[in-house]
Amino acid sequence: MAEPVPNPVLRIENLRKNFGGLVVTDGVSLDIKAGELHAVIGPNGAGKTTLINQISGTLEPSAGAIYLNGEDITALPPNKRAELGLARSFQITSVLPRFSALENVALAVQARSGSSYQFIGRADRESALNDAAMEALTEVSLDARADVLAAHLSHGEKRALELAIALAMQPKLLLLDEPMAGTGPEESERLIVVLQKLKGRFAMMLVEHDMNAVFALADRISVLTYGRILASGPPAQVRADPAVMTAYLGEELE
Amino acid sequence: MSLSVTALPRARNYEALPIAIFLVLALAPLAASFGAETYLLGLFTRVMIYGIAALALDFICGYGGLVSFGHAAFVGIGAYTAGIFSAHGITDMAITLPVALIVSALFAWLTGTVCLRTKSVYFIMITLAFGQMIYFVAGSLSPYGGDDGMTLKLRSTLFGFPVLQNDRALYYAVLAFLLVSYLLLRAIVSSRFGRVFRGARDNPTRMATIGYDVFRYQRVAYVIAGCLGGLAGFLLANATEFVSPSFMSWQRSGELIIMVLFGGIGTLHGAIVGAAAFLLLEDMLGGITENWKLIFGPMLVLIVLFARGGLLGLAQSVWERLRRG
Ligand SMILES: Nc1ncnc2c1ncn2[C@@H]1O[C@H](COP(=O)(O)OP(=O)(O)O)[C@@H](O)[C@H]1O
Ligand SMILES: [Mg+2]
Numbered sequence: 001m002a003e004p005v006p007n008p009v010l011r012i013e014n015l016r017k018n019f020g021g022l023v024v025t026d027g028v029s030l031d032i033k034a035g036e037l038h039a040v041i042g043p044n045g046a047g048k049t050t051l052i053n054q055i056s057g058t059l060e061p062s063a064g065a066i067y068l069n070g071e072d073i074t075a076l077p078p079n080k081r082a083e084l085g086l087a088r089s090f091q092i093t094s095v096l097p098r099f100s101a102l103e104n105v106a107l108a109v110q111a112r113s114g115s116s117y118q119f120i121g122r123a124d125r126e127s128a129l130n131d132a133a134m135e136a137l138t139e140v141s142l143d144a145r146a147d148v149l150a151a152h153l154s155h156g157e158k159r160a161l162e163l164a165i166a167l168a169m170q171p172k173l174l175l176l177d178e179p180m181a182g183t184g185p186e187e188s189e190r191l192i193v194v195l196q197k198l199k200g201r202f203a204m205m206l207v208e209h210d211m212n213a214v215f216a217l218a219d220r221i222s223v224l225t226y227g228r229i230l231a232s233g234p235p236a237q238v239r240a241d242p243a244v245m246t247a248y249l250g251e252e253l254e
Numbered sequence: 255m256s257l258s259v260t261a262l263p264r265a266r267n268y269e270a271l272p273i274a275i276f277l278v279l280a281l282a283p284l285a286a287s288f289g290a291e292t293y294l295l296g297l298f299t300r301v302m303i304y305g306i307a308a309l310a311l312d313f314i315c316g317y318g319g320l321v322s323f324g325h326a327a328f329v330g331i332g333a334y335t336a337g338i339f340s341a342h343g344i345t346d347m348a349i350t351l352p353v354a355l356i357v358s359a360l361f362a363w364l365t366g367t368v369c370l371r372t373k374s375v376y377f378i379m380i381t382l383a384f385g386q387m388i389y390f391v392a393g394s395l396s397p398y399g400g401d402d403g404m405t406l407k408l409r410s411t412l413f414g415f416p417v418l419q420n421d422r423a424l425y426y427a428v429l430a431f432l433l434v435s436y437l438l439l440r441a442i443v444s445s446r447f448g449r450v451f452r453g454a455r456d457n458p459t460r461m462a463t464i465g466y467d468v469f470r471y472q473r474v475a476y477v478i479a480g481c482l483g484g485l486a487g488f489l490l491a492n493a494t495e496f497v498s499p500s501f502m503s504w505q506r507s508g509e510l511i512i513m514v515l516f517g518g519i520g521t522l523h524g525a526i527v528g529a530a531a532f533l534l535l536e537d538m539l540g541g542i543t544e545n546w547k548l549i550f551g552p553m554l555v556l557i558v559l560f561a562r563g564g565l566l567g568l569a570q571s572v573w574e575r576l577r578r579g
Pocket of ligand 1: 019
């Protein structure tokens, strides 16, 4: 198991979640250091999304604790965690369909720039918000589509928008739940390049089935099966772990 | 529901239509002076008052996705505030109007705190329940007429002057309140606050994970809508010189929803058109037959079903079809 690191950005201690009799997170502990990209892999139904939901606060754990930069956030609502620098993307695209791509991102900028209890003055004309939003869109190569309604973006573009929204929050920790799910090979390739560029700027947890992406990006990998961490370590070590080979990776790594 | 409902300046007539609506309302009394003046002034005053209440409902419903089935409660609270003060000989609106707004705001704050914890159908049911609660409370106020309601001795005064006593003065005062309410809500909808509120309708989970306490924003919006409902009630009590629990019956709440759907939800000015269409149709059909509801009901259903954007949406698609030839 992983040896404890000093001052991790994220520390999860013995997290447990059950839905009735079904244990979906079974005593998960892990640390993510500043700038580290920690991949979490595992078969469908292993509990990866459930884990991310608990970290981001959209789901309450049954037991255990979560710390963000040393602060216990286990009981905080999602908006408070976002204020503390936690951003996430969703496995099932979660954007604001009736807003333009730019406004989707501008809302994330707005959340961190002064009060939103302002009742006059058009928000969509605030250039400080729009400029910062445009910057985030440019990072994911979506700037040319800034004025398109999110509902009208392609699937791959929506995935990129998810990422731009998260980036605009200037996170300290970014949780990515299968950012490549459902995208074609070229789009995946492009996302890998984007993530490569972002790597090191903040801590990241990447849940992904695309093994090319995982092995290209991860500093550490944890393998999750049935809600438990089966193995955790640098990519080479996890790749060589016989338990992982039999339990999950199998033919994908031949 | 169309996806572009809240994409702000979408149609070219976005400015022209509201201007036309307010021009018509400003000039209507001149036309009325050729006909049954008292009757027409009274009718249009009611149109504008319900327009204010419908505007407020469109704000939370059309922009925030909060379908309240208890909005008439606020109308009733505003009306009863005016009525109860009047029964005690206090008519000065420098006192009574702020109190009406504060009481409405308090009621919105308290009930909103409960209602906004729930979603969709539960929200509809619980707003209805609070509406019925206040309806029965009003009916039990025996010193103030109980179920029968009571008449007001005097319309509101301002610093002792009977400024609303003249029907025309009342008409223009109501028009001014309608205009201010409309402009206020329009500003709010596109402001920082309004953008958060609209975002919460689209995807509350996403809004929470980017850092917004959705519940608090929705509650503030609910209070704003409640205040405007209270304002409408206050004006209604003055216009009809009468208050009764029927002002806040669930049928009234339902009618407000119909007005919003009727005119075109999520447009604000549509709510005014909807209130006008509803009250004028009710008035006309009521003059033709006693069973006007038999005609009115199916008409409403047809419009709401087939003209998704309400009357405005219908007019717009007809216009576009004509232009394309
Ligand atoms: N709200 C819920 N209620 C009951 N069971 C759930 C709920 N959410 C997830 N599950 C179950 O928990 C397990 C893990 O799901 P999930 O975290 O989505 O897995 P993964 O993301 O690894 O594919 C699955 O068996 C799923 O059916
Ligand atoms: Mg998942």
